[in-house]
Amino acid sequence: LFGVPELSCPEGFQEAQDKALQESEQLVQKACSTPPGPETVMIFDQLSDALCRVADLADFVKIAHPDFAFREAAEEACRNIGTVVEKLNTDVELCQSLRRLLADEVVMSSLDPETRRVAELFMFDFEISGIHLDEEKRKKAVNLNVRILDLCNEFLTGAHLPNKIDKNVLPEHIRYNFTAEGNYLQVAGLHADCPDDLVREAAYKIFLYPNAEQLSRLEELLASRNSLAQLVGYDTFAHRALQGTMAKTPETVTQFLEKLSDQLSKRTQKDFEMMTKMKMKLNPQNSKLMPWDHPYYSGVLRAERYNIDPGLYCPFFSLGACMEGLDSLFSRLLGISLYAEQTQRGEVWSEDVRKLAVVHETEGLLGYIYCDFFQRPDKPHQDCHFTVRGGRLRENGEYQLPVVVLMLSLPHSTRGAPTLLSPGMMENLFHEMGHAMHSMLGRTRYQHVTGTRCPTDFAEVPSILMEYFANDYRVVNQFAKHYKTGQPLPKNMVSRLCESKKVCAAADMQLQVFYAALDQIYHGKHPLKKSTTEILEETQEKFYGLPYVPNTAWQLRFSHLVGYGAKYYSYLMSRAVASMVWKQCFAQDPFDRAMGERYRREMLAHGGGKEPILMVQGMLQKSPSVEDFVDALVSDLDQDFETFIMDS
16 A cells, blocks of 8 residues: 555554554664764654555544555554654653753754754754653643544534434425434435525524534633643633644734625625525515525525526536646646656555655656545545645655645546536645645655645645636636547636625625634634633624524534644635735736746745745735735725626
8 A cells, every 4th residue: 555565455554553662662762872962863753754645644544545444453553653743742851852852052053954843843843742841741642642633533523413303303305405304304415506595594493493412512622722831821722722833823814804894894784785686586575694505505606696506617627638738737837747657565555545746847857646436335535635645855865755635526427428627626736736746845854844834824825826727717718628529618607606606705704704714713712701602692793693593502513623723714715825925926817937937936845844924925925914904805805897897
């Protein structure tokens, strides 16, 4: 599997893990006996690499491998390596060796900025685990970490569990929308796209009905995160989570969200008015706009104003054409080509996985991308990018090539047609490829900061930037050809598609601001002033505008609180930066090679080895303010005049 010799069967995970643990023991001893110097950082990075090579691979296998035995073995390996990492993070002697380096001013001043930053990042990991505390408090920190991990898993499971209701409670004519189980109906989601208002209302009120166990899990999770943060010396969990990010502090995030909300409010009101009119037209007896109406009616308005039926677009976006489009874009912008490569027996987990070699015109092979693009039973539905092996400079002077997986859920080809992508799928493919290029070009000396191993609010910049390319006619025109006739996609169809995305976009963004604000408050000052549900109601009123529905608790379904605790704002901030980079550097000419090289040099090349705001400054040649971020997001909502005239 992935060309790792041990992994010819599930049992191989045990072997790979034992080998990694053995190697890590030797490295710990070496670190403790090495005098302070650049070698200390090198050893720490080797230690990180030894563990990550197994853990990262297992992280992917445990959710995506079709064979249960492989998934189970990978899950076990993840758990065991996680335990070792926790132990190492509280190993006082190991920490001392790093502390000696950081305290030695002469040696520190001789290190290059990347090595210094990596040393500081490793120290940060120690401090987060409470290494600087006395024995008793350190134990407490370890126990809190373990408890938080368990609560996260329980909360995630609870967030996706369906709710049951006695079927007689619902009118007979809508029952068929839900799964029947004896005398009960199961409601497993919000049915946001259902045209029947009553079905959406019922789903909303039932699916979001508060569950006492889930509520206490959330309360304990937030309280435990806060206790841990305070124990290791931070005011709140948000202060801890934002260390090293682009935003730096919760105060900056709050300022960003409040200013953005102010700028959006008039546009959001307009959007809500349009949706209300549409609801009145379709449902005159009940025209008050409710939270379950927003996703549905914004879709109806989009479809009515711009005829963007995906079926009209799919024939122009065959998978082959899209991949050729990416290849040609990367080639013109960065001098990079993608080549399909033959895989060995057992190297891939499903026969439809393709392996791409990423090759630079002068630097040669940069790494590998495994494309796991097609639907299959049991495959998770989210589109994502996984680092399977991070790049780094090996001790022998060779570069360890990065290996990543891109996972999508595309339909298989049929007898008469290749795999055809909807516009949304095409944009997602470009988005995920943005992550992959970051992984390939973030060729850092240290594995610990390679590629996408960078702060969350910067990590989405390269992927969102790719969406701007995917929505530009000059780029799309290069590859979007009808798979039967070869006819190019007409320009007005691309313009309509881009403009349709702006319909109700302010209200959509306002909803994201509300989620981000809620996340900040939950991870802010504790004890919380009110219950999580009362806070939800208050924040919804201030940052969203559609009424809170009594006896609902949306926060219990907010699964992003687990992986993005105190960082949900990241997506908005990354989009702001991507928008600024696009407008300033690529909007004039999306194929500008000099800009492509600057983008690689200033933003992609450093992975997480440089402070994110410095990378942004290098690219934009100025330091953006919070106002700049807000302006970038808001100006994206404006209609493009040329298209407006064409369509009129």
